[in-house]
Amino acid sequence: MPRTIVRLGAVTIGTAGLVLAVACGRKAPPAPPPPTGPLTLVVDATDVGRKLYHAHEFVPATTGSMTLVYPKWLPGEHAPTGPITDLVGLSFSVGGKPIGWQRDQVDMYAFHLAVPPGAIVVDVELEFLSAGSTSGFSSAVSATPHLAVVTWNQLLLYPDGVNTDQVSVQPRLKMPPGWQYGTALHTVSSGDGGVEFSPVGLTTLVDSPVLMGEFFTAIPLDTSDRPVELDAAADSPSALAFSPALTGKLRQLVVEADALFGARHFESYRFLLSLSDHVAHFGLEHHQSTDSRVYQRAVVDESPSLGVLAHEFVHSWNGKFRRPSGLATPNFQEPMRGDLLWVYEGLTQYLGYVLAVRSGLWTEQYYRERLAAIAASLDHTPGRAWRPLADTATAAQLLYAAPPEWASLRRGTDFYDEGWLIWLDVDTEIRQLTRGERAIDDFCHRFHGGASGSPAVSPYTLDDVVATLSQVAPFDWRTFLLARVNATESGAPLDGIDRAGWRLAYTDVRNDYLKTLEQGEKRTTDLSSSLGVELGADGSIIDAVVGSPAFRAGLGPGMRILTVGGKPYSPDGLRAALSLAARPGPPIFMQIDNEGTVTTTPVDYRGGLREPHLQQVPGHADVLASILATHMRR
Numbered sequence: 036m037p038r039t040i041v042r043l044g045a046v047t048i049g050t051a052g053l054v055l056a057v058a059c060g061r062k063a064p065p066a067p068p069p070p071t072g073p074l075t076l077v078v079d080a081t082d083v084g085r086k087l088y089h090a091h092e093f094v095p096a097t098t099g100s101m102t103l104v105y106p107k108w109l110p111g112e113h114a115p116t117g118p119i120t121d122l123v124g125l126s127f128s129v130g131g132k133p134i135g136w137q138r139d140q141v142d143m144y145a146f147h148l149a150v151p152p153g154a155i156v157v158d159v160e161l162e163f164l165s166a167g168s169t170s171g172f173s174s175a176v177s178a179t180p181h182l183a184v185v186t187w188n189q190l191l192l193y194p195d196g197v198n199t200d201q202v203s204v205q206p207r208l209k210m211p212p213g214w215q216y217g218t219a220l221h222t223v224s225s226g227d228g229g230v231e232f233s234p235v236g237l238t239t240l241v242d243s244p245v246l247m248g249e250f251f252t253a254i255p256l257d258t259s260d261r262p263v264e265l266d267a268a269a270d271s272p273s274a275l276a277f278s279p280a281l282t283g284k285l286r287q288l289v290v291e292a293d294a295l296f297g298a299r300h301f302e303s304y305r306f307l308l309s310l311s312d313h314v315a316h317f318g319l320e321h322h323q324s325t326d327s328r329v330y331q332r333a334v335v336d337e338s339p340s341l342g343v344l345a346h347e348f349v350h351s352w353n354g355k356f357r358r359p360s361g362l363a364t365p366n367f368q369e370p371m372r373g374d375l376l377w378v379y380e381g382l383t384q385y386l387g388y389v390l391a392v393r394s395g396l397w398t399e400q401y402y403r404e405r406l407a408a409i410a411a412s413l414d415h416t417p418g419r420a421w422r423p424l425a426d427t428a429t430a431a432q433l434l435y436a437a438p439p440e441w442a443s444l445r446r447g448t449d450f451y452d453e454g455w456l457i458w459l460d461v462d463t464e465i466r467q468l469t470r471g472e473r474a475i476d477d478f479c480h481r482f483h484g485g486a487s488g489s490p491a492v493s494p495y496t497l498d499d500v501v502a503t504l505s506q507v508a509p510f511d512w513r514t515f516l517l518a519r520v521n522a523t524e525s526g527a528p529l530d531g532i533d534r535a536g537w538r539l540a541y542t543d544v545r546n547d548y549l550k551t552l553e554q555g556e557k558r559t560t561d562l563s564s565s566l567g568v569e570l571g572a573d574g575s576i577i578d579a580v581v582g583s584p585a586f587r588a589g590l591g592p593g594m595r596i597l598t599v600g601g602k603p604y605s606p607d608g609l610r611a612a613l614s615l616a617a618r619p620g621p622p623i624f625m626q627i628d629n630e631g632t633v634t635t636t637p638v639d640y641r642g643g644l645r646e647p648h649l650q651q652v653p654g655h656a657d658v659l660a661s662i663l664a665t666h667m668r669r
């Protein structure tokens with residue numbers, strides 16, 4: 036391993052005497068530096084093509100027993116997802132002499148060292164395997180031969196017990212030759228030896244990933260004194276063809292966010308966009324940037340998947356600036372409490388999708404179709420009979436990693452999409468209570484606005500949410516919200532859709548959003564509103580809704596539909612059979628493979644093809660159109 040390169044890089048940045056003292060083998064001063072002193076981190080990402088990182092770190096020493104920890108609880112992931120399994124090649128030394136280490140017997144993220152007297156700095160070397168062998172989000176595959184996202188928490192240890200706001204880090208990054216990069220960090224210098232960034236607090240460093248790539252473009256979206264820029268890297272140059280219309284929509288997104296919140300709590304903001312079919316696809320929020328990853332042609336197609344940018348941008352206000360107190364932890368080892376994720380993620384889901392339409396990234400029609408599909412799915416979730424939405428938030432750290440099988444009985448991270456329904460309910464209730472004078476925008480101005488400034492965290496409790504809502508529209512908001520998040524009833528909260536002038540209805544016309552899901556990466560077929568199953572492309576049963584016709588016929592996860600009515604399984608063929616089944620006649624006969632045992636199963640279904648849509652209620656004002664209307668013209 037080219038560790039010597041890393042070491043040379045580290046010495047050249049020279050913060051200091053700390054590094055020089057190691058290099059020259061000088062005697063340490065009598066008093067050890069405070070554990071919250073400066074820390075130097077040098078990451079060598081030149082080998083990222085084979086998903087291998089090297090890091091070299093200089094940590095101020097505490098003589099005697101010292102414990103260094105690997106970040107475990109990751110902001111935005113709301114779970115202990117620090118990819119400890121992929122941390123390898125660990126070694127420690129003082130003054131060039133190796134020192135021993137021992138992992139804690141209970142806490143797999145803690146490493147105990149015996150630091151000799153007089154040491155002023157511990158020299159840490161480590162490697163990180165970014166092959167995506169562990170969990171999702173930032174731990175999933177993050178590098179291709181042409182681009183990579185550097186996530187700093189994967190590449191460092193820090194002293195146990197500190198407040199990470201108080202630990203100053205001097206970061207340096209060496210990347211493949213010719214690659215460009217984007218990050219919220221400030222560049223001090225760059226050259227063949229790598230890029231040197233300004234020192235930042237450890238919290239800010241972990242909150243500031245670097246997107247780097249061979250094919251790269253930077254598009255200014257707002258050039259004010261708190262500028263906003265989109266930095267994109269792709270696996271091919273042609274994937275970076277932003278049309279003027281798309282760029283205009285992204286600029287409008289910034290304008291609409293300003294109109295919604297009334298202030299910016301960042302010095303600058305970067306949309307870091309990875310366009311690749313070879314990395315995991317998700318969005319992860321940061322205060323002054325987002326790490327958003329979509330399929331390679333998403334920009335060329337002007338795909339609705341770019342709506343992720345609106346969601347993550349909202350998080351700069353709702354999640355980063357205003358944060359539930361249980362998620363505002365002092366370091367990355369302290370467990371998080373996710374009970375208010377239905378505000379953190381649920382309100383962001385609502386506002387992000389509203390901004391996606393206001394900016395033009397989504398059409399109103401797409402928004403309605405997606406809302407209908409989500410509402411219908413939640414309305415066919417038998418798991419809500421035992422698990423209230425509040426528990427999906429509290430158990431988020433489990434549910435992010437839950438498999439899709441039996442999802443409707445288990446429930447998943449429903450605080451996102453059911454949060455969408457609940458906050459639509461809130462918005463329409465505000466509008467009704469104030470006869471259209473006020474809206475969720477007034478809540479956002481009060482709760483997320485104020486004076487623009489540098490990034491800061493303002494924690495909140497449910498009391499704060501209720502108090503601010505009551506300022507906007509006097510009402511018993513506590514009862515309103517708790518009734519919804521604590522409910523264990525069969526139906527989804529659809530009052531917001533009704534109050535917006537629409538209703539959830541089922542027809543035999545395909546739902547646009549479900550169609551895109553079937554044609555997209557996962558290629559899933561959602562028939563939860565009719566037959567009561569969700570299917571993989573090959574007919575494998577991912578989920579069966581308890582009580583549905585499919586469930587009553589004995590179908591469930593682990594099985595695969597081989598034939599429908601004597602013909603090989605296909606989504607269109609199954610839909611045709613469901614349409615025919617609306618008429619009187621025999622049941623649908625399916626050949627089912629259950630782990631190698633094949634049986635022919637009659638499924639008694641008479642409902643026809645039932646696809647969810649929103650239908651406008653005659654005579655009712657289209658409140659949804661008012662909610663989705665562009666607020667600001669450039």
Ligand SMILES: [Zn+2]
Pocket residue numbers: 320346350380383
């Ligand atoms: Zn989110």
